[in-house]
Amino acid sequence: MAITFLIVARDFGHLNVGRVFLAILLAGACFVLGPHLPSDVRSVASDISTMVPALFWLLCRVAFSYRSKVLSPSGAIALYTFTAPALARFMGVTREHEFWHLVGWEIPTYGEYLIIALGLWTVWSNWEDDLVESRRRLRGVVLTGVGVSVLLVVIPLNTGLVGVWLPYLSIAVINLVCTYSLLRGRTGVLFGIPTQPPILPQEVIEAPQKTEDKDQQTHAILLKALMDQGFYRTEHLTLKMLAEQLGLPEYKTRALINQTLGYRNFNDYINQLRIHEAALHLLREPQTPVLNISLDVGYRTLSSFNRAFKEIQNMSPSEYRQQDK
Numbered sequence: 001m002a003i004t005f006l007i008v009a010r011d012f013g014h015l016n017v018g019r020v021f022l023a024i025l026l027a028g029a030c031f032v033l034g035p036h037l038p039s040d041v042r043s044v045a046s047d048i049s050t051m052v053p054a055l056f057w058l059l060c061r062v063a064f065s066y067r068s069k070v071l072s073p074s075g076a077i078a079l080y081t082f083t084a085p086a087l088a089r090f091m092g093v094t095r096e097h098e099f100w101h102l103v104g105w106e107i108p109t110y111g112e113y114l115i116i117a118l119g120l121w122t123v124w125s126n127w128e129d130d131l132v133e134s135r136r137r138l139r140g141v142v143l144t145g146v147g148v149s150v151l152l153v154v155i156p157l158n159t160g161l162v163g164v165w166l167p168y169l170s171i172a173v174i175n176l177v178c179t180y181s182l183l184r185g186r187t188g189v190l191f192g193i194p195t196q197p198p199i200l201p202q203e204v205i206e207a208p209q210k211t212e213d214k215d216q217q218t219h220a221i222l223l224k225a226l227m228d229q230g231f232y233r234t235e236h237l238t239l240k241m242l243a244e245q246l247g248l249p250e251y252k253t254r255a256l257i258n259q260t261l262g263y264r265n266f267n268d269y270i271n272q273l274r275i276h277e278a279a280l281h282l283l284r285e286p287q288t289p290v291l292n293i294s295l296d297v298g299y300r301t302l303s304s305f306n307r308a309f310k311e312i313q314n315m316s317p318s319e320y321r322q323q324d325k
Contacts (some may be wrong), residue, residue: 017063053112054078060119076305081111113270129266131258142204220260232273233298282321290317
């Protein structure tokens, strides 16, 4: 665990995902060393170790979410799962205080299971649109392993159904898996960094980025021509549909978008193109209802359009239109 901590701190400490992973390692170390620490320090170590489920959820959000949002209902649940027990321990809450024991100890226990499930759901729900092939292949193995290990730590602590050796074994196994992946230098697994920032939609329309691969450059020109025709306006557009239109396998289509345009998520790529066009219509056609514009660029509902527009432009469509007046 110490070796993994030093490797991550050295190579990935400047990244948010690296910092979260370091926090998980620290919390895991507190869990392992807690019983062997002096009594006055043991309670602090215990409070830190209860952060593992919340940190796992945060790792999933930062590493694999389409657009990670920490300030959310899920984030509030994650915060509650470790702050409530810490406060209950500090205040000396016991079973005799029925209500406060329920609030400070029992509900956070179920919250831990929920937040682990939400973290794994983040991994699963974003899988199909992930454009980084190496991360698609290996992130399931790594994060599912981490998720199972977290469960094997939480369940014995909360239920006592299995021996104390199981949590330590699970931590050791997942630590070896992560260390092996890092020592092998597998980019794109957990700490992968895009080789370049995504190209803005207006730049995409002008010309695709040149590549040394002639076949890929040809495919990039074909992709540009297809998007110039407005293919991105297709409702329910998926990577599979785009790949069929280009006549390419899905893995080559992912590599094409990721390596020539810098995008790591398919929905992000399509939304950038749609919102770019919508923004132009909002300014050029002040009398056209926002709903009509959202339907024209490929969104089925106004709510999904508003959400995507605000994520990219940091304001609502109406606010964007008003600022030009």
